[in-house]
Amino acid sequence: MEMLELKKALFEGGVVGAGGAGFPTYAKLSDQAETIILNCAECEPLIKVDRQLMTDYVDEILSGMQMLVDTMGANEGIIAIKKSYLSSIEAVKSSIENYKKLRLHILPDIYPAGDEVVLIYETTKKIVEQGKIPITVGCVVVNVETVLNVYKKVTKDENVTTKFVTVAGLVKNPITALVPIGITVKKLIDMAGGFLEEDFIVIMGGPMTGKICSVFDVVTKTTKAILVLPTSCPPVTKRQSTTKSNLKAAMSACSQCSMCTSLCPRNLLGASIKPHEFMRAIANGITYNVEPFMNTFYCVSCGLCEMYSCHQGLSPRRLLDEYKNGLRAKGVKPMQKPNGPVNRLREERKVPEHRLINRLGLAKFDVAAPLVTCETGMKEVKLLLRQSLGAPCKACVKVQDKVLKGQIIGMPEDGALGVCLHASISGTITTVNDNFIIIVSGDE
Known part of the structure; x- marks a missing residue:
């Protein structure tokens, strides 16, 4: 695939960095890239998304990496995985010989191995100078789920409508769930069996860099985890x-x-x-x-x-x-x-x-969070028009419109950095304003 063709596909598909700030992926593509690095460091404690995707979708992710390497004309792609992710390492080793320009690099179990500057040094010994970006040293860093979304868009024309999210902490059954973008935090916690205690604080993201949120907040393209934590633990008190x-x-x-x-x-x-x-x-x-x-x-x-x-x-x-x-x-x-x-x-x-x-006082919460799919049966979603770095989307639908899952409902203004936004369920538009769009399913 040609560079411009891939950029167009990723823009229209709504692909952004799924593991951090949500930088539009198409804007990272560059013919100056020498090395593409897959970030499977899962930088924050308790989050289980990337290691599980690397195991269950290894060929799709490696194929997506090969596409990126070939399209950008890079010399190699590095699959960077922490040494404790044994199942992920085994899965990659079983398949990587089929991908000529990819190699595996085992990372130490340190924090923050997922910081892209640290990751680049660990894998290539190159230093990204302060105030500059990875491409200045010929590197592009991509997240595991992001590459899976690239693969799905290129091979199946699937737009980004779902998100993998780890739900852990004071919940009955910790899980990593595949859910429609726009569902509430409360719905995710219910999927994990509900709260174990009445006294808690919810953090969206990891314990080190996440934000305190409400159970009525919604999942976006960058939501990596929902952690229900005791009010007395350091990540909360800080x-x-x-x-x-x-x-x-x-x-x-x-x-x-x-x-x-x-x-x-x-x-x-x-x-x-x-x-x-x-x-x-x-x-x-x-x-x-x-x-x-x-x-x-x-x-x-x-x-x-x-x-x-x-x-x-x-x-x-x-x-x-x-x-x-x-x-x-x-x-x-x-x-x-x-x-x-x-x-x-x-x-x-x-x-x-x-x-x-x-x-951090979180050792008892560092447990398995099995991968489950919870895409069906969602009655309502609230899709924020700003879900990534760059410009927010402008709604291109109106109240009472009928939409199908995957249909474009918002776009950034011409020339602005951003990607398209898509309906994550099929249904009827009930609310449109400058900040969000609400869709209610036809079964409601």
Whole structure:
């Protein structure tokens, strides 16, 4: 398939990054790519999606990777899988010899192995300089579910209408469910047997970078997990803290031990981000040196500093995010400067995922979440018009219209970065506004 043809198909098919921020996949395709890397690191603890897809859909995913490698004219495709994903590794080994330009790379069980900058270094030893993107070193990183969606669009003309989501934590039967985009969090939790306790907080995404959500929020193209967690566990208490309390804690308790910087995965690869210097500056009102504040742009917000490194329970990541977002809102852009050398102690400072899970108090929730399909019988979906990075879609349907599953119901404006949005069930449009579209099935 030609590059322009594939880009058009992925735009029309609604394919975006299924494992993170949701960057439109067509925009990643480049004839400058030398290496395509499949991210099967499942960066966040407790999420079970990618490893299971890699086992159950191995030939579809490897075929999708081969398509991407061939279309972009890349030299190779790397299948990067954590060493503990034994079934996934075995599945790939049984099939990969049929794909000439693909090779398997075993990743260490560390956090955050799924950060694309860390992943690129682990697989190729190339450094993506701070403020730049992977294609500057000839790399394109794609998620497992994203590649499965590419394969389905190219071979079966299937648009993106479903999502694989892990439901775990305080639920009776943890699962990884294939569901229509637009169903509620409550519906997913019901599929997992319901709540185990009455006192809980729901996080959409992983325990490190996810967001607290309501049971009435809905699944989007980027929803990877729904975690029902105790109100007392660190991933919850950290998210409930305020900027004011975090700043006061930094002013009164930060000892400048520098552990946050010593274990920072981006700093270990030579980036300028130094959380302890930032904490020193805000704790002491240091404003004559803007560098600690400008360096916030190079923080990837993995959360390791506050969830693992800091022995005083401070919140560097949350404060870094606050300042970084404030600078962006005022139109400030990051300075262009190269990385320093890779830290010679990097190997010794990698954080094992099992230790992180224990530190988070989540070990008892790290259990199997079997793959199930729950596509049928959905009476209603609410499809957000912004489901990815880039421009939101504009509705191209109206109330009372009848639509079929897979039909286009929204598109970005001409020339804007974005992809099409499709009906995830067949039914009648009951609501259309600037933010979402509601479809009720014909059985309702």
